[in-house]
Amino acid sequence: MRKSQRIRCVAAYALAALSAVALVACGDKKAEGGAPPPPEVGVVTVTPSPVAVVNELPGRLEGIRTAEVRARVEGIVLSRNYTEGGEVKAGQVMFRIDPAPYQAALASAQAALQRAEANAVSARLKADRYKPLVAVNAVSKQEYDDAVASAGQANADVASAKAAVRTAQINLGYTTVTAPISGRAGRALVTEGALVGKGEATKLALVEQVDPMWVTFTQPASEVTRLRRAIESGMVKGMNGGAKVHLYVEDGREYEQTGKLLFSDMTVDPTTGAITLRAQFPNPKRELLSGTFVRVKIEQGVDENALTVPQRALIRGAQGASVMVVGTDGNVAAVPVKAPQAIGDSWVVTEGLKGGEKVIVEGLQKIKVGAPARAVPFKPAGATASAPAAPASAPKAESQQQAKSDATQG
Numbered sequence: 001m002r003k004s005q006r007i008r009c010v011a012a013y014a015l016a017a018l019s020a021v022a023l024v025a026c027g028d029k030k031a032e033g034g035a036p037p038p039p040e041v042g043v044v045t046v047t048p049s050p051v052a053v054v055n056e057l058p059g060r061l062e063g064i065r066t067a068e069v070r071a072r073v074e075g076i077v078l079s080r081n082y083t084e085g086g087e088v089k090a091g092q093v094m095f096r097i098d099p100a101p102y103q104a105a106l107a108s109a110q111a112a113l114q115r116a117e118a119n120a121v122s123a124r125l126k127a128d129r130y131k132p133l134v135a136v137n138a139v140s141k142q143e144y145d146d147a148v149a150s151a152g153q154a155n156a157d158v159a160s161a162k163a164a165v166r167t168a169q170i171n172l173g174y175t176t177v178t179a180p181i182s183g184r185a186g187r188a189l190v191t192e193g194a195l196v197g198k199g200e201a202t203k204l205a206l207v208e209q210v211d212p213m214w215v216t217f218t219q220p221a222s223e224v225t226r227l228r229r230a231i232e233s234g235m236v237k238g239m240n241g242g243a244k245v246h247l248y249v250e251d252g253r254e255y256e257q258t259g260k261l262l263f264s265d266m267t268v269d270p271t272t273g274a275i276t277l278r279a280q281f282p283n284p285k286r287e288l289l290s291g292t293f294v295r296v297k298i299e300q301g302v303d304e305n306a307l308t309v310p311q312r313a314l315i316r317g318a319q320g321a322s323v324m325v326v327g328t329d330g331n332v333a334a335v336p337v338k339a340p341q342a343i344g345d346s347w348v349v350t351e352g353l354k355g356g357e358k359v360i361v362e363g364l365q366k367i368k369v370g371a372p373a374r375a376v377p378f379k380p381a382g383a384t385a386s387a388p389a390a391p392a393s394a395p396k397a398e399s400q401q402q403a404k405s406d407a408t409q410g
Helices: 002-033 100-135 141-174 221-233 387-409
Strands: 040-045 049-070 075-080 093-097 176-178 183-185 203-220 236-238 244-248 259-264 274-281 293-310 315-317 320-326 332-337 341-343 346-349 358-362 374-377
Touching: 040 320, 049 183, 049 274, 049 341, 093 203, 100 141, 141 176, 203 221, 203 293, 221 274, 244 274, 274 293, 293 358
Parallel strands: 040 374
Antiparallel strands: 040 358, 049 203, 049 293, 075 093, 093 176, 183 203, 203 274, 236 293, 244 259, 244 293, 259 274, 293 346, 315 320, 320 332, 320 358, 341 346
16 A cells, blocks of 8 residues: 555656646747747937027137237337237337437428418518508509418418428327237237338237127028027027127137127128127136137027937938837837937927927837837936846746755655
8 A cells, every 4th residue: 555655646746747847848839939028218208398599600709909000101110119919008109110300300390380480470561561551552552462462372381381390290200109009919020120111001010909809600591580580489588688608719618708799790691691790708817819719609599398309319310310209009110300409418309399209218229110119217327227136136046946846856
């Protein structure tokens, strides 16, 4: 009886083992024949939000006032009286030209004036003496008329001599060349001993007012028109107090001072289709240098219902830009969009999206258009850094279960 019980136990164990093998085999066949689960992708839901309408444009710095210092008389430069690259005040002496010839010309003009004044006195006295005599016919009327005319001519000679003196004084003053405006003086274009003003007004130096500074740039006329229509229709809110302008220097650093837009040239350049703009920036530390190429960002309004997508979600190809979305049916679809402007790490989408779409940000390499995908909220990198540690416990638990089963069978 004990032997038959042992045989029945062995048979039961064998039947159980065969059943387990059959179940595993069925499970394997079912796994091989079934479809794989849809890939998991990280998505963001597109929602309207206020975004500043910003245009980034290239520009060039220039001083608000620029004056060329020129020699207005001919002569030899005796001295340079300023520091190159330094600040000068309006009226400050910058160069001196040899004044000797002009001093002599002034002395000659003054002598001619004295002679003319003396002649004028004599002619006037003669006319005064002839006046009572012509009344008694002591002198002819012709002689009196000649005396009056001589007195008038002598007065004209005096006026001409005075003008000559004034001209000589002006020319003498031009031998001292002064700064026409206050600002930064550039390098001297002539040296001591150079002959200047021979046939032309020789350029001696350049003075530029660099505080504040201007930056001149252009904007496509189509963008200006589109922005104006958007503001008129209420889609974009205009800036109170004018547009704000931010300046970025050559190394990409933002200038600490904010500028203001001065004017917009309402004529379009026919060669470029652009409108010229100008902004003014304070330059108290003289950091900005005239002639430097820079980039400016103009805040021209606020779009209260702008749609944005992360930059990594936008795909650009030969046919244009597009984003991948997970539709309401769970399938992936490509949506063509227009995203002309980047703000921070996002693109502003102007056409293609209406809001509420689930745009795929992570897992783009695992999807195909028309195939299903499981959408989960996108989490930035590092948010789930500790999560991958969980699957490591599965093999350990499986090995412990196998060891337990072997011990039971033994």
